[in-house]
Amino acid sequence: QVQLVQSGAEVKKPGASVRVSCKASGYTFTTYLIHWVRQAPGQSLEWMGWVSAGNGDTLYSQNFQGRVTFTRDTSASTAYMEMSSLRSEDTAVYFCAREPGDHYPFDYWGQGTLVTVSS
Amino acid sequence: DIVMTQSPDSLAVSLGERATINCKSSQSVLYSSTNRNNLAWYQQKPGLPPKLLIYWASTRESGVPDRFSGSGSGTDFSLTISSLQAEDVAVYYCQQYFTAQTFGQGTKVEIK
Numbered sequence: 001q002v003q004l005v006q007s008g009a010e011v012k013k014p015g016a017s018v019r020v021s022c023k024a025s026g027y028t029f030t031t032y033l034i035h036w037v038r039q040a041p042g043q044s045l046e047w048m049g050w051v052s053a054g055n056g057d058t059l060y061s062q063n064f065q066g067r068v069t070f071t072r073d074t075s076a077s078t079a080y081m082e083m084s085s086l087r088s089e090d091t092a093v094y095f096c097a098r099e100p101g102d103h104y105p106f107d108y109w110g111q112g113t114l115v116t117v118s119s
Numbered sequence: 120d121i122v123m124t125q126s127p128d129s130l131a132v133s134l135g136e137r138a139t140i141n142c143k144s145s146q147s148v149l150y151s152s153t154n155r156n157n158l159a160w161y162q163q164k165p166g167l168p169p170k171l172l173i174y175w176a177s178t179r180e181s182g183v184p185d186r187f188s189g190s191g192s193g194t195d196f197s198l199t200i201s202s203l204q205a206e207d208v209a210v211y212y213c214q215q216y217f218t219a220q221t222f223g224q225g226t227k228v229e230i231k
Contacts, residue, residue: 035220045169045212047220061219095168103150105159105216107180109168 002026004034004096004110011116017084020113022096029077030054033099035106036070036081038092046092050099051079086117121145121215125223131231138200140226142213147193150217157217160189160198162209163225169212173198205230 007021022034036048049060051070058070064083072079079096094113097106122145132138148157156176161169171180173189176196186201200207208230213223 037220044224045214045222047222059219097168103153103155103157103216105161105171105174105214106169107171109170112168 002098002108004098004108006094006096006110006113009114009116011118012086014087014117014119016086016117017082018086018115019080019082020094020096020115022079022081022110024053024077024079024098027098029072030074032101034070034072034079035097035099036068037095037097037106039095039112040089040092043092045095048081048094053079083115086115088117091115091117121148121218121221123213123215123221123223125211125213125226127226128224129227129229131229132200132203133231134205135202136231138203138207138228140198140211140213140228142191142196142198142223144194144196144215148215148217149193156192156196157215158189158191158196159214159216160187161212161214162207163212164209172211200228203228203230 003025005023010018012018030053033050035050038046048064051058053072069082096110098108100107124143126141158176160173163169172183177189188199190197210225210227212225
């Protein structure tokens with residue numbers, strides 16, 4: 001069965017960086033896009049962008065351009081999201097999610113990774 | 120960016136009664152090449168990721184109970200739960216995937 005398993009919770013100081021991983025199983029990793037979405041406490045969902053697991057192409061939301069980097073390791077079937085210059089407003093649960101095809105929504109999601117930014 | 124606006128923000132419905140959530144997009148999400156609306160609905164329970172319920176505005180995801188239905192086209196959409204069950208208590212989000220991705224602010228559904 002399809003699974004996306006994310007790395008554990010992180011606590012970071014303002015100005016630091018964080019990397020969250022998303023390990024895929026149960027399907028051919030390189031066939032799909034992996035999106036990243038975050039959810040601040042009590043808030044809605046905010047799309048961050050995507051990485052193509054096949055060729056590594058990326059697309060970033062303008063809200064995160066320049067501060068976030070998506071990569072993937074096809075040998076490990078894992079996608080990564082790295083965010084730099086963290087501030088308290090970045091405290092949120094970060095999700096990875098699979099897009100099964102062009103003009104499709106997200107059919108599988110990771111369990112979420114809580115990133116807390118606090119001095 | 121396409122802005123998605125849901126109404127109401129919260130909804131209390133008696134068990135077995137109908138619940139309807141509305142979603143309005145700031146521009147059409149109808150993709151002319153496929154004649155499909157790039158609009159999805161998700162259910163999110165506390166501590167869990169969102170779960171896809173409906174895509175292309177009205178297509179139910181596999182395994183989703185048929186009491187959930189979606190309708191609408193262009194800029195105006197609805198999610199209906201025909202007979203509310205206790206396990207349907209959750210926050211529901213609409214999402215457009217026509218241009219990039221944006222989500223509505225969410226509608227909390229509770230039992231009256």
